[in-house]
Amino acid sequence: xxxxxxxxxxxxxxxxxxxxxxxxxxxxxxxxxxxxxxxxxxxxxxxxxxxxxxxxxxxxxxxxxxxxxxxxxxxxxxxxxxxxxxxxxxxxxxxxxx
Amino acid sequence: xxxxxxxxxxxxxxxxxxxxxxxxxxxxxxxxxxxxxxxxxxxxxxxxxxxxxxxxxxxxxxxxxxxxxxxxxxxxxxxxxxxxxxxxxxxxxxxxxxxxxxxxxxxxxxxxxxxxxxxxxxxxxxxxxxxxxxxxxxxxxxxxxxxxxxxxxxxxx
Numbered sequence: 481x482x483x484x485x486x487x488x489x490x491x492x493x494x495x496x497x498x499x500x501x502x503x504x505x506x507x508x509x510x511x512x513x514x515x516x517x518x519x520x521x522x523x524x525x526x527x528x529x530x531x532x533x534x535x536x537x538x539x540x541x542x543x544x545x546x547x548x549x550x551x552x553x554x555x556x557x558x559x560x561x562x563x564x565x566x567x568x569x570x571x572x573x574x575x576x577x578x
Numbered sequence: 579x580x581x582x583x584x585x586x587x588x589x590x591x592x593x594x595x596x597x598x599x600x601x602x603x604x605x606x607x608x609x610x611x612x613x614x615x616x617x618x619x620x621x622x623x624x625x626x627x628x629x630x631x632x633x634x635x636x637x638x639x640x641x642x643x644x645x646x647x648x649x650x651x652x653x654x655x656x657x658x659x660x661x662x663x664x665x666x667x668x669x670x671x672x673x674x675x676x677x678x679x680x681x682x683x684x685x686x687x688x689x690x691x692x693x694x695x696x697x698x699x700x701x702x703x704x705x706x707x708x709x710x711x712x713x714x715x716x717x718x719x720x721x722x723x724x725x726x727x728x729x730x731x732x733x734x735x
Binding site: 556 | 627630631632633634635636637638639641643645646647670671672673682684687690691694695697698699701702
């Protein structure tokens with residue numbers, strides 16, 4: 481069984497920005513042919529508390545995520561796939577050990 | 579529910595004046611109040627969201643997507659879009675100033691998912707955002723979204 485990586489995309493409420501971000505991350509992972517990840521959109525509080533391996537969030541949320549125990553990737557844009565590829569994929573590959 | 583089911587001429591306003599970021603939310607909120615999709619109190623809730631959680635909902639350079647919770651006064655799933663004549667700052671580290679102000683109203687955690695998928699797809703191509711900036715009519719804004727939706731549908735078949 482390959483290891484499964486749990487990724488949380490987050491926003492303040494868990495159903496607006498975090499979903500936009502989830503769809504982008506889903507697409508970028510699929511393009512790169514990376515399997516074995518689940519991407520879940522959630523709100524700030526539940527992301528910090530949940531058993532996710534990686535958080536992807538807006539750079540503007542940096543202060544709110546202080547103290548998160550997971551790895552966090554911060555993005556300047558929630559819609560720029562180039563930035564997602566450059567910042568998210570290396571961390572995902574590292575955590576998957578691939 | 580597709581994005582074009584809710585983004586109509588009635589939910590778009592072009593070259594609106596706004597004093598600051600709060601006023602930009604009032605302007606896009608007013609459009610949705612006039613369509614009956616939201617209650618006026620939803621506007622205050624969207625403003626409080628930015629005050630409490632910060633400007634993270636400025637998703638991309640110049641583009642803000644404001645929203646609050648369904649129970650804050652949403653009557654039906656809706657999307658409003660206002661293009662500002664003069665951009666305003668939300669306090670975003672990388673994406674200010676904002677001239678495209680979007681407001682989303684959701685009624686639950688499900689009904690707006692396809693709509694947001696469409697919106698994510700649209701915003702991921704900067705050329706689409708440029709089309710909205712260049713549009714001289716509301717119809718041209720809708721045409722930009724339709725073009726994106728048709729291309730996405732074509733890519734899937």
